[in-house]
Amino acid sequence: MKFMFFVKKLGILGILLLLVIFFSIASPAFLTVQNFINVIRQVSMLAIVGVGFTFVLIGQGIDLSVGSQISLIGVVTALLIRDAAMSPALAVAIGVAMGAVIGFINGILVTKMRINPLIATLAMLTILKGVSYIACGGMPVYNMPSSLKAIAQGYVWVIPIPVIIMIVIVLVGGFLLNKTYFGVEVYAVGSNLEAARLSGLNTDRIKITVYALLGLLTGIAAIIMLARINSGQPVAGTGFELDVLTAIVLGGVSISGGEGKISGAFVGVLVMGVLSNGLLLVGLGEYYQMLVKGLVLLTAVGIDGLQHKRSAASKAAAAA
Amino acid sequence: MAGLACICQDPRSTRPDESMTSTKQKILSLSGITKTYPGVTALSGVSVEFHSGEVHAIIGENGAGKSTMIKIISGAEVPDSGTIEYESVVYEHMTPHLSRQNGIDVVYQEINLVPTLSASENIFLGNPIMRGLTLDRKEMSRRATELFERIKLGIDPKARIKDLTIPQMQLVEVAKAVSKIPKVLILDEPTAMLTDTEIEILFDLIRDLRNQGTCIIYISHRLQELSQIADTVTVMRDGQKIIHLKTSETSRKELISYMVGRDVAETFPERNIAPGETKLEVRKLSGNGIRNISFAVRAGEIVGLAGLVGAGRTELVRLIFGADPKSSGEILVDGRPVEIKHPRDAVEAGIGFIPEDRKGQGVLLNMSTRWNIVLPMLRQLSGRLMIVDRNRVDEICNDFKDRLDIRTPNMDQLARNLSGGNQQKLVLSKWVARKPHILILDEPTRGIDVGAKQEIYRLISKLAEEGYAVVMISSELPEVIGLSDRILVVADGQIAGELERPEFDQDKILNYAFVH
Structure with a gap:
């Protein structure tokens, strides 16, 4: 009972602390500076996309196509560098812009064309996957220049470059959501679309912006992925959308819109990272990781649901 | 309305127009029902009697307490005080299950049909006809066709609900209730979305049911309908029952005055009116x-x-x-x-x-x-x-x-x-x-x-x-x-x-x- 109280009080942060304590005891290699940097580096792409996904989810949308975007952008950028002999800098810029454009198209589909976001982005997932296989003929694109590799493997002092990019994006995302009118408008659109529209908000434009923002961030993550695996792989982003969704829902972002915070989403991402890393260190491989991550998600969301139900029940009792 | 007498063929009543309330059997009565919501008294001390084989209209302005009354009869809401007597059994409150089991049916304004199923399938959705372990689709379809023909619905029972117009859906909704031959049927503004021809079909249906002994509780805003369809009318205002009248003995003018007749309790601020551009x-x-x-x-x-x-x-x-x-x-x-x-x-x-x-x-x-x-x-x-x-x-x-x-x-x-x-x-x-x-x-x-x-x-x-x-x-x-x-x-x-x-x-x- 005391444990439950603790977890409830701290929420997802409590779960993160528990995991850190547990793995510190279970494995001597866990609580070291080097391992800490490792975990952060591993989750950087998840966190970058997670920031954009948080906006989309709060605005009562969803985007299942981010994984396919990562694959396609990686493949296309690699092809531009290798086969079109484009300068890596320009190719990277085109890759990132591609993400924003795909996000923008997703936004148009769910607002102007009124397609259910789940369906629209599911279709986009499939389309982009097909295009990336077609573009590279199903073969990974190798022979990347070493300058590209630096994006993923370089350091500023002791901090990996992807981590720096992540920190900037998380801070900017938090600022945008908490301090600006745009953030308030996203919450408004997600908590009551019709009331927001009748208050004079340009609800379509807000939604489109949010999808384009997610696309842009996904573009950045795709470049980091490309640099990290040092080749354009058509399977690079497979299943990525579900990892992101799991992490930020774990972090308290509501799947039905209007609720959630960047800080929470970031902690959710950290939980996922610590789980992967810790389980590996105690000798449990990828298959066990899937099992455990699924269970953790169910537990976290289950506790949340129970709390809601209980508070609703107590409210009803008070009213009666 | 004098015309009622000739349409009404209730075998238990030789003089249908006059002694409506006295000879009909009481089936349902509310006594001293009070219901409050936070900040609002929806019903206060309401007592009404309903009789079998009678169309009993309830009228009142918005917020007069009509829908709360329906909810209490159907068991959707529990009254704060008062009792409900149904078929000589006294209840403190109804439950949705209990009321349905005892033959009380409500047709709400909103459509509650399954759009992808046919009209006949919808009719038997709650109480399907079985043959052994499987649905007897043939029999259901036959009965629905028969029902639709008998009540002259003019709708193909095989048509899917989503292909029908809203008024047609409303009629199917009523037909569904009718097929169960309820003892009490509550209709909440059934004509709000209907055109004249459909209203005629509906009224025929209601009269048919009444003649079979059903008590019909009819909520409406349309006063001019009452003389055609209702035997008696209860006027509600501000959560109270104001009066119960025979339709034949009242007029639209009188009903309006009962409906709005309050002394204006609200005070409205004095204002200097100087309209400009x-x-x-x-x-x-x-x-x-x-x-x-x-x-x-x-x-x-x-x-x-x-x-x-x-x-x-x-x-x-x-x-x-x-x-x-x-x-x-x-x-x-x-x-x-x-x-x-x-x-x-x-x-x-x-x-x-x-x-x-x-x-x-x-x-x-x-x-x-x-x-x-x-x-x-x-x-x-x-x-x-x-x-x-x-x-x-x-x-x-x-x-x-x-x-x-x-x-x-x-x-x-x-x-x-x-x-x-x-x-x-x-x-x-x-x-x-x-x-x-x-x-x-x-x-x-x-x-x-x-x-x-x-x-x-x-x-x-x-x-x-x-x-x-x-x-x-x-x-x-x-x-x-x-x-x-x-x-x-x-x-x-x-x-x-x-x-x-x-x-x-x-x-x-x-x-x-x-x-x-």
């Missing part, structure tokens, strides 16, 4: 059921839109605000035509709109009091880098908290935790803060307790004195009469009548409203 003008506006409506509102003027629910008042103001697309017509603000395609165009033009459905469209329940108040003017309150100026926001919020007496512990409180009256004050402040010159209010005091109502009246009057042009929809006649300078009565998508203040009169308004 024309602020808002609507020319030949059509669309969304509205046909060719033109009117103008001047600065400092409150124009009331009266009419029945469904007459087109809400549709009209939604067209003006750009919430729904208009098919033709012109809107002028300050004498200049403005193109309003989206609510934000209306907001830009200086129009504020308080929608009828407060929780669904007005207030953002999961957002804080703060953001609810400043939502339409967020951008004006933001500076460099889109940063919202929290100091100015809180200044505005605290100002409105004082001016409108919004009862909230702090500005972080979620709107869902406030009372209905305070939520409505949030919606009002959201517009007033932005200082529009035109304010459209759709049922601004619906479901709000008396105290908060007074404050809202005071604010509306004050805004008009400051030069706002106000358009107000209200289904409460005393409210329209008390606040408006001019009343437009909307019926059937058109303006049926216009009254200046000296001519204000409830009977006149209702007469315009009930044209049919």
Whole structure:
């Protein structure tokens, strides 16, 4: 009972602390500076996309196509560098812009064309996957220049470059959501679309912006992925959308819109990272990781649901 | 209506018209039923008797307590006190299961059919005919066809619900209830969406059922129907039963006077009326059921839109605000035509709109009091880098908290935790803060307790004195009469009548409203 109280009080942060304590005891290699940097580096792409996904989810949308975007952008950028002999800098810029454009198209589909976001982005997932296989003929694109590799493997002092990019994006995302009118408008659109529209908000434009923002961030993550695996792989982003969704829902972002915070989403991402890393260190491989991550998600969301139900029940009792 | 006698073929009654209530068997009675919701008394000490083989109409203004009464009979709500007697058994309250088991059926205004199933499948959805372990589709289809033919529904039983028109769906809904031959059938405004031919079919159905001994409780706003279909009528007002009459012994005029006959308890603020320039003008506006409506509102003027629910008042103001697309017509603000395609165009033009459905469209329940108040003017309150100026926001919020007496512990409180009256004050402040010159209010005091109502009246009057042009929809006649300078009565998508203040009169308004 005391444990439950603790977890409830701290929420997802409590779960993160528990995991850190547990793995510190279970494995001597866990609580070291080097391992800490490792975990952060591993989750950087998840966190970058997670920031954009948080906006989309709060605005009562969803985007299942981010994984396919990562694959396609990686493949296309690699092809531009290798086969079109484009300068890596320009190719990277085109890759990132591609993400924003795909996000923008997703936004148009769910607002102007009124397609259910789940369906629209599911279709986009499939389309982009097909295009990336077609573009590279199903073969990974190798022979990347070493300058590209630096994006993923370089350091500023002791901090990996992807981590720096992540920190900037998380801070900017938090600022945008908490301090600006745009953030308030996203919450408004997600908590009551019709009331927001009748208050004079340009609800379509807000939604489109949010999808384009997610696309842009996904573009950045795709470049980091490309640099990290040092080749354009058509399977690079497979299943990525579900990892992101799991992490930020774990972090308290509501799947039905209007609720959630960047800080929470970031902690959710950290939980996922610590789980992967810790389980590996105690000798449990990828298959066990899937099992455990699924269970953790169910537990976290289950506790949340129970709390809601209980508070609703107590409210009803008070009213009666 | 004398004509009733010949249609009525109840074998148990030789003189159907006269001794209706005395010879029929009592099936259901409410005694001393009281039901309160937070801040509102929906029913207070209501006692009514219902008899088998009788059509018993219940009429009253919106909020008179009719729907609460239905909910108590069907078991959807539990009364605070009083008892329900059904077939000589006394209950403290019903449950939905119990009432259905005992043959009480309700047809609500909303359609509750499964759109992808056929009409006949829907009819037998709750009580399927089985042959062994499988559904006997043939038998169900045969019976449905027979039923549809007998009641002359004119609908193919194999047609899927989603392919039918709304009135047809409504008839299927009634047919579904009829097929169970209930002992008590409650119809909630069954004719609201029907045309004349369908109303005839419905009335035949009702008479047929009555002759089989069913007690029919008939809720309606349409007074002129009562003489055709109802044997007796109970008038409700302010949660109380006012009187129970035989339809044959009363008149429409008498019913109206019972319905609205209260001494106006509300006081309406005195106001210096000095209307100025024309602020808002609507020319030949059509669309969304509205046909060719033109009117103008001047600065400092409150124009009331009266009419029945469904007459087109809400549709009209939604067209003006750009919430729904208009098919033709012109809107002028300050004498200049403005193109309003989206609510934000209306907001830009200086129009504020308080929608009828407060929780669904007005207030953002999961957002804080703060953001609810400043939502339409967020951008004006933001500076460099889109940063919202929290100091100015809180200044505005605290100002409105004082001016409108919004009862909230702090500005972080979620709107869902406030009372209905305070939520409505949030919606009002959201517009007033932005200082529009035109304010459209759709049922601004619906479901709000008396105290908060007074404050809202005071604010509306004050805004008009400051030069706002106000358009107000209200289904409460005393409210329209008390606040408006001019009343437009909307019926059937058109303006049926216009009254200046000296001519204000409830009977006149209702007469315009009930044209049919």
